[in-house]
Structures are given as structure tokens and as C-alpha cells.
Amino acid sequence: MIDEKFIYLMEKYFDDELTIDEKSELNKFLEDKNYRSEFEEQKKLKEVFMKMTLKNPGNDFWDGYWLNTYNRLERGLAWIFISIGVILLIGFAAVEFVDRLFTDDGGPIVIKVGLVTLFFGSLVLIFSLLREKFFKLKKDKYKEIQR
């Protein structure tokens, strides 16, 4: 089991922030060969990290970054408006359609019943899909991730 104090001192050592007292405290830990080997291992990895850097995608990417983000924002808004428009139009058309279907005395009854069940089935399907999506969002195991 590694002493938390050792971890604290070692991290401070890596950041070059040890006080003189802390240095001697760390040295005491390092007299133990297990702690010494932990220290050497961590130090080697720090050295590996120092040889690496994150890959930079280049200036063109950064120059266009805000514009791309803004385009996504704008398109998101556009889709919201389009969706509202489509829902309103479909809703209006559906009401008109059902109204005409039942006020019209002509035509076979089987077609009327078929269209109504088709319409009702579509509604149930849409409701089911929306509910599934909603619960998936609610139960998203990463949504409230706290570590």
C-alpha cells in the first residue's frame, strides 16, 4: 500500500515545488527500496511524456474553427424551425384529411377504417420512438458522470 503522503511529495517534486523539509521527507521515503522503485518508474514515465506533445492540426483548422462552430449552431437552429414547420403542416393536413374523410358520404367504409387505423398506428409508433429516446437520454450512464 502506497502512502498518500509519498504520492503528494512526489507530485510536488515533479513540479519542482518541494520545500527543504519536504525534500528530506521524500528522501526518507526513498530509503525504502519499494518506494524508490515506484519513484523511478514514475520518473521514467514523466520523461517519456516530456518527449511527446499533442498533435497540432495546423493553422487552417484553427482559423476556421469558430466559423465551423457557428455553422453548426446556425444549422441546429434551422433544423428546429424546419421541424416546427413540418409538424405544423403535417398536423394541419392530418386534421383536414380526417375532417374530409368523415364529412364525405361517398367511398367504401373499409378505406375509411383502413386510413384511420394507419393514422392511429403511425401515432403510436412515433410516440413509442419518442418515449424510447427520452428514456435512453434519462438513463444515459455517462450523463451525470462524476468522478
Next chain:
Amino acid sequence: MASKIETAEFEELVKANMKRAYFSALVILGSHDEAAEASQLAFVKAFRSFHKFDKSKKFFTWYYKILKNLCLNMIRDNKKNVSLEFLDTQVYENGEMDLVEKNELKHNLQIALFKLNAVDRGVLILKEFEKYSYKEISEIMEIPIGTVMSRLFYARKKLAELMKDLI
């Protein structure tokens, strides 16, 4: 609808934070395309909730939570293998390693980092590449500073185990 002032304010925030946002996503997701998409989508989400953001707090701390969740969701949904290309080797005047060695080390480090879980990888990258202080990491990840230190220690330990023949 957002006002022009709000959009201009947000533009400044995006420009000030885009690099750390992109690199944070890059080390979680491992590919340029996904990191670009995730970091920009997280900004879009942040913009939509911008009215909820407490302006006395650091923007990136708030934004990072959105980004992290988005990236984790992308990992969960995206089952295809991504090509891991997110590291570069530092250029030194007096190179103590040759290019082949460095490239091999880079390749293996990328693979080993991706064998860690996303949170361990994230904390390591914030510290080792982004050079965040323990306090900043503690704010971003909402964990005490002592936990940041021990998480870093154990993440490096796991990494050392994965790379034991190479370092």
C-alpha cells in the same frame, strides 16, 4: 434567439478555449475528425445552455463537463476502431533518441494510453500535455487535489505496466 452581443461574447470564449477543448477531446477520442466534431458540438450545446452558465466561474470548467459527457457518449455509440494519431514527438536540438525510437515510443504510448479508461487518460493528459495545475484539474474534474494526485500516480502506474518493456 441569442443577441448579437451574446453571440460575440460566445465567439470570444470559443476562440479562447478552442485549443484546449480540441486537445481534451483528442485524447479521449483519439482521432482528429472525432475530436473536431465533439469539441464543436460541445460548444453548440454550451451555447444553447449559456444562460445557465454562472459567469463568476471559469468557462472551461463548465464546458469540459459537457465535452467529457459528449465524448463518452461518442465512445459508447461508436464501436468502430479509430486510428490513434494524437501525439507528436518533441523536437530537440541535441536529440538523445533517434527518429525510429521516438516513433516507436510514440506509437506504443498512444496504444497504452488508449488502454487506460477515459478518465485516467484525461487526468494524465491534462497534467502532462496541457500542463494544468492540480488545482485546475481538481476544479475541472470536481475531485479534491489529493485525489487528483493519487489518480495521476495510479494512472502512470497502469501505464508503466502496459509499457514495461519499452521504458
